[in-house]
Amino acid sequence: MATFLLKRLAMMFVTMLCASFLVFAVCEFTPGSVARKSLGPFATQQQVDLLSEKLKANDPLLVRYGRWLGVLVGAIPDPLQDPTTGLNFKDPRGAQYFGNFGYSTLNKLPVNDVIWDRLGNTSILAGLAFLLIVPLSIIFGILSGLKEGGVLDRTLSVICITFTSIPEFASGVFLVTLFVILWPILPGTSPLNSDGGWAVPYQFVLPVAVLVIYDFGYVARMIRVSMIGVMERPYIRTAILKGMSTRRMVLGHALRNAMIAPFTVLLLQINFLISGVVVTELVFAYPGFGRLILDASLFGDIATLEAATLITVAIAVITQLLGDLGYMLLDPRIRVR
Amino acid sequence: MTTVDKTQHSYIPTLVEQMSSGSIGRREFLRKATLLGVSAAAAYSLAGVPVPGNIAQAEDMPKGGNLRIGMRCMEIKDPHLADFAEKSNVIRQVCEYLTLTDRNNITHPYLLEKWEVSDDLKTWTLHLRKDVKWRKGRSLTADDVVWNLKRVCDPAIGSSMLGLFTGYLVQQFETGEKDEKGNPKKSSKLWADNAIEKVDDHTVRLNCSSPQIAVPEHLYHYPMFITDPEENGAFGADANGTGPFILTEYVVGKSAKYKARTDYWGTGPYLDTFEYVDLGDNPGAGIAAMASKQIDGLSEADAVQINAMKSFPHVAVYQVETTQTVVARMHPDIEQFKDKRVRQAMRYAIDRDKVIQTALLGAGVPAEDHHVAPSHPEYAALPKYPRDIEKAKKLLSDAGYPDGFEFDMVTRPDPIWELNTAQVLAEQFKDIGVKINIKSLPSAQYWEVWTTAPFSLTAWGHRPLAIMTLSLAYRSNAAWNESNYSNADFDKLLTEAEGILDPKERSKVMAKIEAIMQDDGPIVQPFWRLFSTVMDKKVKGFELHPSQYIFAHQYAISA
Numbered sequence: 072m073a074t075f076l077l078k079r080l081a082m083m084f085v086t087m088l089c090a091s092f093l094v095f096a097v098c099e100f101t102p103g104s105v106a107r108k109s110l111g112p113f114a115t116q117q118q119v120d121l122l123s124e125k126l127k128a129n130d131p132l133l134v135r136y137g138r139w140l141g142v143l144v145g146a147i148p149d150p151l152q153d154p155t156t157g158l159n160f161k162d163p164r165g166a167q168y169f170g171n172f173g174y175s176t177l178n179k180l181p182v183n184d185v186i187w188d189r190l191g192n193t194s195i196l197a198g199l200a201f202l203l204i205v206p207l208s209i210i211f212g213i214l215s216g217l218k219e220g221g222v223l224d225r226t227l228s229v230i231c232i233t234f235t236s237i238p239e240f241a242s243g244v245f246l247v248t249l250f251v252i253l254w255p256i257l258p259g260t261s262p263l264n265s266d267g268g269w270a271v272p273y274q275f276v277l278p279v280a281v282l283v284i285y286d287f288g289y290v291a292r293m294i295r296v297s298m299i300g301v302m303e304r305p306y307i308r309t310a311i312l313k314g315m316s317t318r319r320m321v322l323g324h325a326l327r328n329a330m331i332a333p334f335t336v337l338l339l340q341i342n343f344l345i346s347g348v349v350v351t352e353l354v355f356a357y358p359g360f361g362r363l364i365l366d367a368s369l370f371g372d373i374a375t376l377e378a379a380t381l382i383t384v385a386i387a388v389i390t391q392l393l394g395d396l397g398y399m400l401l402d403p404r405i406r407v408r
Numbered sequence: 409m410t411t412v413d414k415t416q417h418s419y420i421p422t423l424v425e426q427m428s429s430g431s432i433g434r435r436e437f438l439r440k441a442t443l444l445g446v447s448a449a450a451a452y453s454l455a456g457v458p459v460p461g462n463i464a465q466a467e468d469m470p471k472g473g474n475l476r477i478g479m480r481c482m483e484i485k486d487p488h489l490a491d492f493a494e495k496s497n498v499i500r501q502v503c504e505y506l507t508l509t510d511r512n513n514i515t516h517p518y519l520l521e522k523w524e525v526s527d528d529l530k531t532w533t534l535h536l537r538k539d540v541k542w543r544k545g546r547s548l549t550a551d552d553v554v555w556n557l558k559r560v561c562d563p564a565i566g567s568s569m570l571g572l573f574t575g576y577l578v579q580q581f582e583t584g585e586k587d588e589k590g591n592p593k594k595s596s597k598l599w600a601d602n603a604i605e606k607v608d609d610h611t612v613r614l615n616c617s618s619p620q621i622a623v624p625e626h627l628y629h630y631p632m633f634i635t636d637p638e639e640n641g642a643f644g645a646d647a648n649g650t651g652p653f654i655l656t657e658y659v660v661g662k663s664a665k666y667k668a669r670t671d672y673w674g675t676g677p678y679l680d681t682f683e684y685v686d687l688g689d690n691p692g693a694g695i696a697a698m699a700s701k702q703i704d705g706l707s708e709a710d711a712v713q714i715n716a717m718k719s720f721p722h723v724a725v726y727q728v729e730t731t732q733t734v735v736a737r738m739h740p741d742i743e744q745f746k747d748k749r750v751r752q753a754m755r756y757a758i759d760r761d762k763v764i765q766t767a768l769l770g771a772g773v774p775a776e777d778h779h780v781a782p783s784h785p786e787y788a789a790l791p792k793y794p795r796d797i798e799k800a801k802k803l804l805s806d807a808g809y810p811d812g813f814e815f816d817m818v819t820r821p822d823p824i825w826e827l828n829t830a831q832v833l834a835e836q837f838k839d840i841g842v843k844i845n846i847k848s849l850p851s852a853q854y855w856e857v858w859t860t861a862p863f864s865l866t867a868w869g870h871r872p873l874a875i876m877t878l879s880l881a882y883r884s885n886a887a888w889n890e891s892n893y894s895n896a897d898f899d900k901l902l903t904e905a906e907g908i909l910d911p912k913e914r915s916k917v918m919a920k921i922e923a924i925m926q927d928d929g930p931i932v933q934p935f936w937r938l939f940s941t942v943m944d945k946k947v948k949g950f951e952l953h954p955s956q957y958i959f960a961h962q963y964a965i966s967a
Contacts, residue, residue: 260700
């Protein structure tokens with residue numbers, strides 16, 4: 072078990088390293104240098120050249136990537152905070168510490184000051200959606216999987232497929248028209264403060280609804296397929312033949328086996344929710360992680376993008392690990408030696 | 409005959425005469441008289457019209473409350489580098505200008521008590537108000553003002569004010585170095601050591617190298633904030649200022665929050681607190697937030713948003729004619745655009761009314777490719793440039809492109825009318841054989857390349873005088889000369905126009921400038937845009953300013 076965990080941790084480390092390098096390399100292709108971005112569009116070329124030189128921005132890609140890594144682990148101070156650059160960038164934690172993601176050229180703040188709040192906001196949104204997606208999709212999936220092709224299955228399938236095929240921006244606009252403009256019982260945007268006269272909990276209703284509507288049908292379909300497979304197994308037939316109640320048969324015999332494959336799918340939804348809520352956050356002006364990544368990538372804010380990449384990769388690898396551990400619990404045949 | 413004070417400028421009686429004989433309008437008179445240092449109140453009484461504004465209503469304004477306006481909250485580096493109306497709107501509540509140009513294009517003293525100008529229009533004496541206090545305690549002094557004026561003239565700072573001041577306060581010189589192309593590098597400095605001079609604690613004098621009439625308007629250009637020298641250009645929460653509000657929180661992409669000052673020198677503020685809310689790039693969010701009353705207004709609403717919100721019972725729509733526009737500008741030093749006949753052909757290729765209908769849903773008026781608006785006082789009417797495909801094709805083939813050519817046009821998708829305009833223009837250019845591929849860049853990336861892309865579409869803001877826009881955008885080597893345009897005749901005429909006080913005389917020179925722009929200039933300019941926005945009906949004192957400026961201390965909110 073310990074070696075398994077160690078192996079996984081090592082893999083996580085390598086994955087994050089690769090992903091961060093890829094982001095670094097891809098950012099090469101966006102127009103505009105770090106110096107230009109720090110100084111703004113109207114700085115003279117002379118100023119930009121001077122700052123580029125100070126930041127050694129013309130070094131080869133690998134050297135710069137190495138420097139970024141050095142700043143991250145606290146081996147060297149962040150060059151952007153060097154007072155001789157004249158940028159007035161200051162980090163209250165100092166210029167050199169472990170976990171220094173550098174300075175966001177978009178927000179003109181240390182990345183650490185920007186990213187965690189946003190991640191927290193998105194976690195709340197994603198968490199609420201996840202809490203609804205899990206039971207909804209399990210119930211829908213089981214009910215339609217119990218009897219493939221039955222009326223209930225057909226009805227639920229139509230609902231699931233319809234909802235899943237409506238893109239988030241469309242359902243967002245639809246819900247806003249319905250519950251904000253025609254029948255004003257909910258706020259139309261979610262800035263997460265109560266200054267607008269709407270308590271914060273109300274502001275979650277629509278964005279969470281959009282995410283749930285988009286996502287639960289897909290997961291339910293996965294559970295349905297798995298459930299159908301289980302229902303065809305001989306042991307279920309035996310249970311039915313010996314007269315076991317449907318309730319006991321589903322909860323006691325079928326569910327555990329039917330959840331093995333969908334378990335991964337459900338955990339994957341966490342990744343989707345954390346980094347894939349961009350559209351929902353844009354529609355509802357929600358100050359979350361998705362919008363931060365969007366803004367950062369449009370602007371070419373490498374430091375923020377790198378931090379976001381590391382976080383999303385870490386979340387992905389951790390959910391994967393959880394998935395594997397969950398497999399072991401659900402399926403006794405899988406054991407790590 | 410109205411009597412004229414002797415301390416007033418010697419040109420005032422002439423102006424009064426011109427007004428009474430009908431050769432200039434009342435508005436023109438007000439503009440000129442206030443420019444020459446007559447107080448707005450005196451000018452209005454000379455013109456025989458009542459003083460507009462909020463002074464009379466101040467007593468009736470409801471007090472207290474919080475006002476929230478939806479606007480992008482962008483990164484702000486330095487007030488003197490403000491380059492978007494949105495950024496200046498954030499700073500404006502904290503830091504102030506020396507002068508103020510109102511929505512009728514009339515310029516008033518603001519932090520100044522008054523100004524005086526010599527008869528040759530070269531010496532401007534600025535008298536500061538004595539009752540202005542920085543929020544952090546000190547009084548505003550001439551030293552503060554001199555520091556700010558000198559700072560924007562420092563090429564190392566990179567303020568766009570440099571472009572405006574070049575020619576009369578600042579002069580260019582060659583550094584002796586050469587750039588990559590072998591052209592001599594240029595830099596600039598104050599033309600004389602005493603160009604900006606402190607007279608006493610509350611008086612500053614500008615000694616100009618050439619006559620300049622637009623000084624008060626320049627002082628209201630949006631980066632020309634008076635900031636606290638001790639903060640050395642930094643701006644953020646708790647920044648010092650002489651303005652009506654204290655910035656308590658500023659989060660890029662989220663919000664800006666303000667608290668009213670209780671010891672503000674001017675009238676207002678009536679609100680307790682004020683706030684900008686960033687709703688992101690999605691126009692639907694603005695509509696949704698207005699619908700659920702999470703905000704009380706927007707800094708700007710596009711035609712689609714206005715249509716959606718017109719039916720909301722609590723929403724009032726505001727609209728004003730502006731000199732906001734968009735120009736498709738060509739770098740004349742690029743192969744395809746080198747020949748001026750190509751640039752002319754591009755101008756002949758477009759159908760302005762169609763562009764307005766399609767891209768703006770009709771909210772605009774046709775423009776004439778010289779970036780001088782009919783509402784500018786120095787505008788001279790020239791024959792219109794009609795759509796003429798045959799002529800355009802002939803010009804192209806004379807220039808060596810009988811089959812047209814293919815070129816990339818850089819633009820941005822936000823606001824959407826800009827991209828729409830680009831698409832309509834590209835369609836119309838197709839008719840003369842010019843195939844334009846639209847390269848749409850996100851705003852942030854667009855502003856990386858806006859001065860270097862060989863062909864791009866750029867939106868330009870409102871300026872009260874045409875000479876301001878022209879000297880910002882087309883004077884050789886100006887910081888914002890995105891077209892790389894350089895024409896010695898144009899520069900000379902522009903400098904000449906800047907020194908002519910009489911609007912009739914100035915418009916004679918302007919006619920020549922406009923003709924140069926139409927004949928040789930680098931731009932295709934399809935329209936002047938109407939500017940519109942929405943406010944909740946409970947917002948009092950709101951007037952839509954053509955330059956999109958927001959003055960929160962004039963607004964109040966009724967319960």
